[in-house]
Amino acid sequence: MLLSGLEQLNNMLHPSFMVQEKDKIPRIETTPPPANLWTKGLAVEDIPLEIHDLTVAYHHKPVLYGIDLAVPPGKLIGIIGPNGAGKSTLIKAIMGLLPTDSGWVKIFGKNNRKNLKRVGYVPQRESVDWDFPVSVMDVVLMGRYGKLGLFKRPGKEDRDIASACLEKVKMMPYADRQIANLSGGQQQRVFLARALAQESDLYFMDEPFAGVDAATESSIIGLLHELRQKGKTILVVHHDLPTARNYFDMLVLLNMRLVDFGPTEEVFTYEKLQKTYGGRLTILSEVAEAVRQNKG
Amino acid sequence: MSEMIPALDWQAIFVAPWTTDFSIYGWIFLMGFLVCAACGLAGNYLILRRMALVGDAISHSVLPGLAIAFLAANAWTNRQASGEGIDLAVEPSGHGISYGFAIFMGALIAGVLTTLMIEIIHTRTRIKQDAAIGITFSTLFAFGVVLISVYADKVDLDADCVLHGEIAFVSIQPFFTIGAYQLAPSPVIRMGCVTFLTLGLMVVFYKELLVSSFDPGLASSMGINATFVHYALMCWLSVIVVSAFEAVGAILVIAMLILPGATASMLTTRFPIVLVLSLLHAAASSVLGLHLAIWLNSSTAGCMVVAGAGIFCVAWVFSPSQGILQNWLKRRRNSKRLTGGEIGTETVGES
Numbered sequence: 278m279l280l281s282g283l284e285q286l287n288n289m290l291h292p293s294f295m296v297q298e299k300d301k302i303p304r305i306e307t308t309p310p311p312a313n314l315w316t317k318g319l320a321v322e323d324i325p326l327e328i329h330d331l332t333v334a335y336h337h338k339p340v341l342y343g344i345d346l347a348v349p350p351g352k353l354i355g356i357i358g359p360n361g362a363g364k365s366t367l368i369k370a371i372m373g374l375l376p377t378d379s380g381w382v383k384i385f386g387k388n389n390r391k392n393l394k395r396v397g398y399v400p401q402r403e404s405v406d407w408d409f410p411v412s413v414m415d416v417v418l419m420g421r422y423g424k425l426g427l428f429k430r431p432g433k434e435d436r437d438i439a440s441a442c443l444e445k446v447k448m449m450p451y452a453d454r455q456i457a458n459l460s461g462g463q464q465q466r467v468f469l470a471r472a473l474a475q476e477s478d479l480y481f482m483d484e485p486f487a488g489v490d491a492a493t494e495s496s497i498i499g500l501l502h503e504l505r506q507k508g509k510t511i512l513v514v515h516h517d518l519p520t521a522r523n524y525f526d527m528l529v530l531l532n533m534r535l536v537d538f539g540p541t542e543e544v545f546t547y548e549k550l551q552k553t554y555g556g557r558l559t560i561l562s563e564v565a566e567a568v569r570q571n572k573g
Numbered sequence: 574m575s576e577m578i579p580a581l582d583w584q585a586i587f588v589a590p591w592t593t594d595f596s597i598y599g600w601i602f603l604m605g606f607l608v609c610a611a612c613g614l615a616g617n618y619l620i621l622r623r624m625a626l627v628g629d630a631i632s633h634s635v636l637p638g639l640a641i642a643f644l645a646a647n648a649w650t651n652r653q654a655s656g657e658g659i660d661l662a663v664e665p666s667g668h669g670i671s672y673g674f675a676i677f678m679g680a681l682i683a684g685v686l687t688t689l690m691i692e693i694i695h696t697r698t699r700i701k702q703d704a705a706i707g708i709t710f711s712t713l714f715a716f717g718v719v720l721i722s723v724y725a726d727k728v729d730l731d732a733d734c735v736l737h738g739e740i741a742f743v744s745i746q747p748f749f750t751i752g753a754y755q756l757a758p759s760p761v762i763r764m765g766c767v768t769f770l771t772l773g774l775m776v777v778f779y780k781e782l783l784v785s786s787f788d789p790g791l792a793s794s795m796g797i798n799a800t801f802v803h804y805a806l807m808c809w810l811s812v813i814v815v816s817a818f819e820a821v822g823a824i825l826v827i828a829m830l831i832l833p834g835a836t837a838s839m840l841t842t843r844f845p846i847v848l849v850l851s852l853l854h855a856a857a858s859s860v861l862g863l864h865l866a867i868w869l870n871s872s873t874a875g876c877m878v879v880a881g882a883g884i885f886c887v888a889w890v891f892s893p894s895q896g897i898l899q900n901w902l903k904r905r906r907n908s909k910r911l912t913g914g915e916i917g918t919e920t921v922g923e924s
Contacts (some may be wrong), residue, residue: 372794398794405788409621410844419784423795428777455842471791 312345315527315539322386325350325479325510326371331380333363333370340366344380344535348512348527353505355515355525355541359554362532364514365401368481372398384479394423397477399468401484407457413467414452417443420474435474442473445500462493469497473504480504480511487516498524518550519566579868586868600744602863604761605877608740608817609855611768612826613833614775615813617851618806620834621786626703628830630691630710631684631807632814632823636717638683639676639815644724646675677815684811687713688804738822738874741866760819767816774809775848782806783844821874828878832858836885839892857884 316324324347331344341363348354356364369375371382373390382389384396397420420442421435431439443449446466451459459467465485472480486494501511505526512529515521521528521541528544530536530553537544537553590598619628687709694705746758756762775782781802785792789799817826833851841847861884862877869876890897 369790372790374790374793393794393796396794398791400788400790404790406621406623409787410838410842410847411783411787412843415783415844416787419787419791422780422784422797425780427781430780457842 312347314347315349316347319349320386321383323350324348324383325385326512327383327386328371329380329382331367331370331382332378333366333375334378335366339378340533341370342534346529346535346538348510350510351505351508352510352526353501353524354510354512354527354529355521356512356529356531357515357518357521357553358531358536362553364531365483367531368483368512368514372396372481395478397472397475397480399472399480399482399485402461402464402468402487404483407459407464409456411456412452413443413448413454413456413459414439416456416467417470417474420471423475438476439470439474442470443467445473446470447496462489465489465497466493469500473500478509480509482511482513484514484516486520521545579870581868586864590863590867597744598863598867600758600761601740601873602859603757604740604743604764604820605859605862605873606856607761607764607768608820608826609829609833609859609877609881610852611764611771611813612817612829613851613855614771614848615806615810616830616832617834617837617847618782618786619810619830620838625831626706627688627691627807628810628814629827630687630706630713631811632818632826632830633710634683634687634713634717635680635811635815635818636683636823637713637720638679638681638686638717639818640679640717640720640724642675642679644720645679649675677812680815680818681808681811683713684814685804685808688807738818738820738825740820740873740877743820764816764820767813771809771813821877825874825878828881829855832878832881832885836881836888839885839888839895842894854881854884 312327312329316327321327326346326348328344328346331341332339333341344367356367358364366375370377371384371389373382373393384392414436417439418431418435421431421439425431425435440449440452443452446469448463448466448470451463451467456464456467465488469482469485472482485497489497501513501524504511513525515524522545525541527539528541529538530544530549532553532555537549590602616625616628619625690709690713691702691705694700694708695702700708743758743760746760748755749757749759749762757765781792781797784795785797785799785802792799792802814826814830817829821829833854834847836854837847837850840850858877858881861880863873865871865880866873866876888896891899893899
C-alpha cells in the first residue's frame with residue numbers, strides 16, 4: 278500500500294501503540310439483526326440480558342463500540358471473535374466491573390449493577406492467585422457469600438449445597454485440598470462448582486475450556502447443557518471455532534462491534550465468520566474447515 | 574571478642590523482667606505484642622493482595638501527614654494563646670484530645686492520599702505498580718522531611734523516634750485513669766483499642782475481605798464493592814500504622830506488617846490458621862525481642878523485629894510444605910528410591 282508523505286510522517290510521529298481512535302474500530306459493514314429479534318413477545322423482566330448502545334474504552338481507545346443485544350432465556354450462547362475483539366471486556370462490562378462510556382445493560386429488566394445477585398460468574402482461570410491459602414471447599418463456599426448478606430457465616434445448608442456442587446464436577450475427593458495443588462482442569466472445575474453454588478439464573482463464563490483436557494471439556498459441556506435444561510441462560514466466551522458449532526445454541530459474533538447474533542446454524546457461515554475475523558489467513562482456513570464440517 | 578557480646582545473665586535477662594521489673598517490662602511487652610498483632614493481622618491481607626509494599630509506602634508517607642497535623646494543631650492552639658513546643662510522645666495535658674485527633678486525621682488523610690496516588694499513577698499511565706509505589710512514598714517522605722526541617726521549631730518530631738520509635742519509654746508515659754484507679758499507660762490503651770478493633774473488624778468482615786482479596790470480580794458480582802473494600806482496608810492500615818509509629822517507628826513497622834503473615838504462610842495453607850499463627854508470631858517475637866533487647870541493651874523495637882525475622886527463618890527451615898529441611902529429605906528419599914532399583918514398582922515423587 279502506498280502511503281502519502283503526510284501519512285508516513287504521521288506514522289513516524291505516532292508509533293503503533295498511539296494509533297488514532299478511528300483506526301482502531303474495524304470498519305466492518307455490520308448489519309446485525311434488530312436487538313429484540315430473539316426476545317419478541319417476552320416481558321422485560323423475563324429477558325435475562327439486554328444491552329443498548331454499549332461502548333467501552335481503555336485509555337480512550339474504544340474496545341467495544343455500540344453493542345445492541347437482547348438474549349432470550351434458556352439458551353447456551355457462545356461469544357466468539359478474534360483476539361482483542363472485546364469478548365472478556367463485554368462480560369466485564371455487563372458485570373459492572375469496568376466503567377462504560379455509553380449505553381446501558383439490564384439484567385432481567387433491572388439495571389445490571391442492581392441485579393447482579395442473579396448472575397453467576399466464572400472468570401478466566403489466570404485471574405486469581407492459586408497460591409491463596411484456601412481449600413477447594415472454601416472457594417466453592419465463596420459462591421454462597423452473595424446469598425448470605427452482611428455478617429453471616431456460611432452454615433450447614435451452604436456446606437451441603439457446596440458439597441453437592443463439588444460432587445457434580447467430580448471434585449468432592451479434593452474438597453480439603455489447598456487450591457495450589459490442583460491441575461488446570463481441576464481448577465476450572467472448582468470455578469464451575471463455585472458458579473453452580475451461586476444458584477444464579479444467568480451465567481457468564483470467560484474461557485472455561487482454556488487449558489483443560491478433552492475429558493474435562495466434555496464433562497463441563499454436559500453440565501452446561503444440564504443448566505440450560507433448568508432454564509438458565511449461559512454466555513460463554515469461546516476460542517475454538519470448530520467446537521463452537523457443536524456446543525452452542527446461539528452465537529454472538531464480536532469484533533469490537535456486534536457482527537451478528539442468532540442461532541448457530543444461521544450465524545455460523547463463512548461470510549459472517551470472515552466478517553468477524555477479518556482477513557486473517559490462518560483463521561480463515563480454520564473457518565473454512567469448520568464450515569465444511571458444518572455442511573457435511 | 575568476648576567484650577563485644579554482653580554476658581548472658583540469666584537472672585537479669587530472663588527472670589527480672591517478669592518479676593521485679595514487671596511494672597516496666599510488662600507494659601513494654603504488652604505494647605510490643607499489641608503493635609505486632611495489629612500489624613500482623615492487617616499485614617496478612619497485604620501479603621495476599623500482593624500489596625506488601627503499599628504498607629511500606631503508607632508507613633513512610635504518614636510523616637508529612639503528621640507534620641502538617643502538628644502545624645495545624647499548633648496554629649490552632651497558638652490562636653488560643655498558648656505556645657509551647659509539643660512532643661509527639663508526651664501530649665500536653667488539656668490539649669491531648671485535639672492533638673491526638675489532628676495527628677490521627679493527618680495520618681489517615683496521608684494514608685488515603687498515598688493509596689490514591691499509587692492507584693492514579695498506576696492506572697492512568699504506563700508506569701507499573703511497583704514503580705508507582707516507589708514514586709509516591711519517596712516523594713511524600715521527602716516532603717515530610719522538608720516540612721519538619723523547615724518548621725523544626727514548631728514540629729517537635731524526633732528523627733530517632735521516626736526511625737525506630739520509643740517503645741522503651743511506654744511505661745513512663747502518663748497513665749490512663751478511671752476514677753482513682755490507674756489502668757495502663759495511655760499509649761498502651763490506645764494501641765489496645767486499635768488492635769481489638771482490628772481483630773473485631775477482621776472477624777466481622779471476614780467473608781467480604783476474603784472474597785474481595787481472592788477474586789475481586791466475583792466479589793463485585795455479589796454486590797461487595799471491591800474498590801470500597803480496598804480503600805477501607807487502606808484507611809484502616811493508616812490508622813494501625815500511625816498508632817504503631819510512635820512505638821516502633823516508620824521503618825520497623827514494615828517488618829511487623831509482613832513478618833507474621835509471611836511466617837504463618839510457611840506453616841499452613843488455611844487462612845483462619847494463618848491469622849491465628851500470625852498472632853502467635855506477634856507474641857513470640859515480642860517476648861524474644863524484649864529479652865534480646867535487655868541482653869544487648871539495645872533498641873527494643875529493633876530487637877523485636879530481629880526476633881520476628883529469626884522465627885521466620887526457623888519456620889522456613891522446618892515448614893512442612895516448603896521447608897528447606899523437608900525439601901532436602903524429600904530429594905534424598907527420592908534419589909534413594911530411584912537408585913535402590915524400586916523404580917517402576919511404585920509411583921515416584923508423590924507429594
